[in-house]
Amino acid sequence: xxxxxxxxxxxxxxxxxxxxxxxxxxxxxxxxxxxxxxxxxxxxxxxxxxxxxxxxxxxxxxxxxxxxxxxxxxxxxxxxxxxxxxxxxxxxxxxxxxxxxxxxxxxxxxxxxxxxxxxxxxxxxxxxxxxxxxxxxxxxxxxxxxxxxxxxxxxxxxxxxxxxxxxxxxxxxxxxxxxxxxxxxxxxxxxxxxxxxxxxxx
Amino acid sequence: xxxxxxxxxxxxxxxxxxxxxxxxxxxxxxxxxxxxxxxxxxxxxxxxxxxxxxxxxxxxxxxxxxxxxxxxxxxxxxxxxxxxxxxxxxxxxxxxxxxxxxxxxxxxxxxxxxxxxxxxxxxxxxxxxxxxxxxxxxxxxxxxxxxxxxxxxxxxxxxxxxxxxxxxxxxxxxxxxxxxxxxxxxxxxxxxxxxxxxxxxx
DNA sequence: CTTGACTAGAAAGTGGTACTTTCTAAGCGT
DNA sequence: ACGCTTAGAAAGTACCACTTTCTAGTCAAG
Numbered sequence: 001x002x003x004x005x006x007x008x009x010x011x012x013x014x015x016x017x018x019x020x021x022x023x024x025x026x027x028x029x030x031x032x033x034x035x036x037x038x039x040x041x042x043x044x045x046x047x048x049x050x051x052x053x054x055x056x057x058x059x060x061x062x063x064x065x066x067x068x069x070x071x072x073x074x075x076x077x078x079x080x081x082x083x084x085x086x087x088x089x090x091x092x093x094x095x096x097x098x099x100x101x102x103x104x105x106x107x108x109x110x111x112x113x114x115x116x117x118x119x120x121x122x123x124x125x126x127x128x129x130x131x132x133x134x135x136x137x138x139x140x141x142x143x144x145x146x147x148x149x150x151x152x153x154x155x156x157x158x159x160x161x162x163x164x165x166x167x168x169x170x171x172x173x174x175x176x177x178x179x180x181x182x183x184x185x186x187x188x189x190x191x192x193x194x195x196x197x198x199x200x201x202x
Numbered sequence: 203x204x205x206x207x208x209x210x211x212x213x214x215x216x217x218x219x220x221x222x223x224x225x226x227x228x229x230x231x232x233x234x235x236x237x238x239x240x241x242x243x244x245x246x247x248x249x250x251x252x253x254x255x256x257x258x259x260x261x262x263x264x265x266x267x268x269x270x271x272x273x274x275x276x277x278x279x280x281x282x283x284x285x286x287x288x289x290x291x292x293x294x295x296x297x298x299x300x301x302x303x304x305x306x307x308x309x310x311x312x313x314x315x316x317x318x319x320x321x322x323x324x325x326x327x328x329x330x331x332x333x334x335x336x337x338x339x340x341x342x343x344x345x346x347x348x349x350x351x352x353x354x355x356x357x358x359x360x361x362x363x364x365x366x367x368x369x370x371x372x373x374x375x376x377x378x379x380x381x382x383x384x385x386x387x388x389x390x391x392x393x394x395x396x397x398x399x400x401x402x403x404x
Numbered sequence: 405c406t407t408g409a410c411t412a413g414a415a416a417g418t419g420g421t422a423c424t425t426t427c428t429a430a431g432c433g434t
Numbered sequence: 435a436c437g438c439t440t441a442g443a444a445a446g447t448a449c450c451a452c453t454t455t456c457t458a459g460t461c462a463a464g
Contacts, residue, residue: 003411015453018413023451035411035460049340054451056336061451082401086394116399124394131387134258138251140381142388149362150385151392156355158396160348179342180394183352185333186344187393188386190353192288192326194360195382197318199284205440217424220442225422237431237440256422263422410461417454425446432439 003029006039010047017047023061025050025068049178057181063091067181071174085176090123107132110144114151157187205231208241212249219249225263227252227270251380259383265293269383273376287378292325309334312346316353359389 007014020026026046029037046068053059053067070088107129111118118125135142161183165175209216222228228248231239248270255261255269272290309331313320320327337344363385367377 013453014411016451019452022413031412033411033460035413035458037412045341052336052340056333056340082398086398089394111395114399116395117402118395124391124398128388128391128395131258131384131391134254135381135384135388138254138258138380138384139247140377140384142385146362146366147388147392150359150389151396153355153358153362154389154392155396155400156358157352157393158400160351160355161393161397162400164348175342176397178340179337180397182333182337182340182342183344184390186330186337186349187352187356187389189326189330189333190349190356191359191363191389192291192382193313193318193320193330194353194357195363196284196288196326198357198360198364200319215424216440218422221423224442233441235431235440237429237442239441405464407464408462411459413457415454415456418452420450422449423447425444427444428442430440433437434435 001039002036003039006043006047009044010051012047012051020047020050023065025061025064052178053181056185058185059181063089066091067177070177071171073173081172081176085173085180086124088177089180090127105129110147113144114148203241204238205241208245208249211246212253214249214253222249222252225267227263227266254380255383258387260387261383265291268293269379272379273373275375283374283378287375287382288326290379291382292329307331312349315346316350 001009003014003017007017010017017026021028026043029039029043031037049068050064053064054061059067066088070084073084108118108122108125111122111125111128132142132147161179164179165172203211205216205219209219212219219228223230228245231241231245233239252266252270255266256263261269268290272286275286309327310320310324313324313327313330334344334349363381366381367374
């Protein structure tokens with residue numbers, strides 16, 4: 001199909017599609033002449049993926065590019081689908097020098113105590129560290145025990161996440177990444193609803 | 203204290219503080235002359251709150267303004283702290299006309315079936331509706347039963363949330379709002395870590 | 405075979421957000 | 435009295451996600 005058809009089918013303007021092509025979010029079509037290219041269903045799907053990640057997922061172009069790179073990678077080491085996916089999800093953060101010695105590595109030691117697998121330079125743990133620290137700064141104190149309570153609950157969430165991925169599937173990476181991103185707003189809304197439900201009836 | 207001291211204490215530039223004053227995120231100081239005003243600890247705290255919500259919470263100025271308005275409101279109807287807080291958190295969304303009749307009100311009926319309190323025009327349910335629909339569009343199918351599984355887990359999260367709020371506290375609204383926003387990145391990181399832990403050892 | 409719609413590709417422009425800079429007129433402080 | 439600071443307003447900046455405008459070429463109907 002031509003670019004105008006692609007635009008109609010995806011409800012994305014031709015200009016935006018060209019922008020995605022330039023940005024490498026969308027592979028070029030098969031060129032049939034110097035001014036015409038042929039696009040197919042894979043392009044439709046890709047555009048829908050980009051829109052889903054940017055609109056609902058709230059991701060920026062850079063994050064989407066990383067995710068797409070992972071999805072497009074030919075048969076990655078299946079062993080570490082999750083690590084790969086999570087690497088794409090956690091953008092690199094420049095390691096700011098810690099100013100308070102009191103809470104250095106608090107997240108890391110909590111994760112270790114919890115028995116969850118991690119290693120040095122774990123970007124997800126770094127994220128947790130920052131988020132936890134930010135809570136403290138904002139006056140929302142979270143003790144280790146409370147974190148454990150949250151962890152118990154979130155393990156349940158993760159169990160559902162993992163169960164939803166068909167093991168050994170061809171597009172496991174895609175499902176993990178897209179599912180992780182797209183379900184976040186769902187879980188967020190559920191949390192608000194659950195807060196209500198809990199507080200209404202003890 | 204003067205504005206320069208406020209800037210030093212909060213590590214926020216004088217220019218930015220003036221910007222916050224203009225935007226109504228920060229109440230003006232007590233003016234001591236036409237070119238000098240006196241700020242106090244409440245200003246320090248307020249600025250830290252704004253930074254926490256924008257930096258870690260990822261909120262925009264508009265959302266922060268809504269939240270601040272709620273926090274500043276004098277003794278709101280204590281009955282509905284949560285509703286007020288959640289209203290501030292869910293920015294207004296223009297109700298887009300639904301195009302597919304198939305899934306209209308899917309979230310609403312699921313919430314009703316779940317027995318969670320809601321009503322017509324519930325913004326949180328609308329959010330869930332959108333997020334759920336976006337998942338389907340992106341090829342991440344979520345059946346009602348899976349949503350129930352997530353809901354069970356998230357109820358646990360909410361229990362911890364609710365337990366952390368001292369009942370009848372003076373600043374309950376503040377704690378609920380700030381806690382809800384600031385803990386989101388924490389929970390997000392926990393989810394990734396839990397996914398790993400679960401998938402590694404069944 | 406012409407005419408109008410479409411296309412690729414690149415460059416420049418736009419609107420929104422969150423500040424930052426620059427300005428003036430006026431204290432303040434040593 | 436001289437430089438440092440301030441309030442307040444206006445204009446400017448950087449970044450992001452597009453959108454517009456351009457050229458040069460192609461295609462399809464009449």
